[in-house]
């Protein structure tokens with residue numbers, strides 16, 4: 077294995093091909109957590125259509141409380157990027173679960189220092205239990221050495237975002253994230269629950285209106301990411317984020333609009 081890792085040879089294109097092959101097959105299976113048969117058997121079956129119809133009638137608070145009636149807390153995976161809108165979802169879960177729900181943060185190694193400081197601030201304020209997920213060191217170094225975000229951003233996101241999450245997602249039945257309909261065309265077409273790659277995805281604030289969001293922020297005196305005040309509508313990695321409204325500043329000038337976690 078180490079020999080393979082150290083043995084990437086040839087020009088850049090060849091190296092990318094080799095890394096792609098490794099990330100597609102060999103390495104993920106070595107590190108990916110596969111739930112045991114017992115754990116799978118313990119999981120409650122669900123009907124997505126029934127879940128969507130039932131939860132669509134509920135308020136956001138009610139949806140979050142209902143989630144823990146339908147699924148065990150140990151089966152719920154909550155992720156946050158600690159970006160522009162993150163305080164809202166984190167505050168909701170901290171308030172309604174008494175901070176019992178763990179929060180997973182995908183640390184790409186390319187975040188703004190302001191994001192890491194904001195993460196620490198919200199962690200203290202909401203008494204969060206945050207777990208960092210990172211790419212394997214050698215793979216992250218490869219993306220760094222070759223400025224992969226300019227040459228092959230999909231591969232860069234795969235290495236630094238989707239693989240670290242894929243490695244643990246098998247432990248969970250439901251993955252909660254804070255996607256909102258108004259963020260982009262893809263998200264506009266989503267429902268509260270969908271099944272993707274063997275995990276049930278749940279978006280409790282998907283249909284929140286800008287007015288409802290602003291009212292919640294005002295009522296609970298939520299703190300924004302500091303870069304929001306400098307004109308960043310959406311905040312990701314330093315290499316792929318510029319100022320702009322909504323998500324227009326993400327992968328600016330490229331066709332790419334999603335990192336791969338949510339498609």
Ligand code: SF4
Pocket residue numbers: 184186224225228229230232233234236237312313314315316335
């Ligand atoms: S957003 Fe950019 S820097 Fe971050 S992982 Fe994706 S391609 Fe790499």
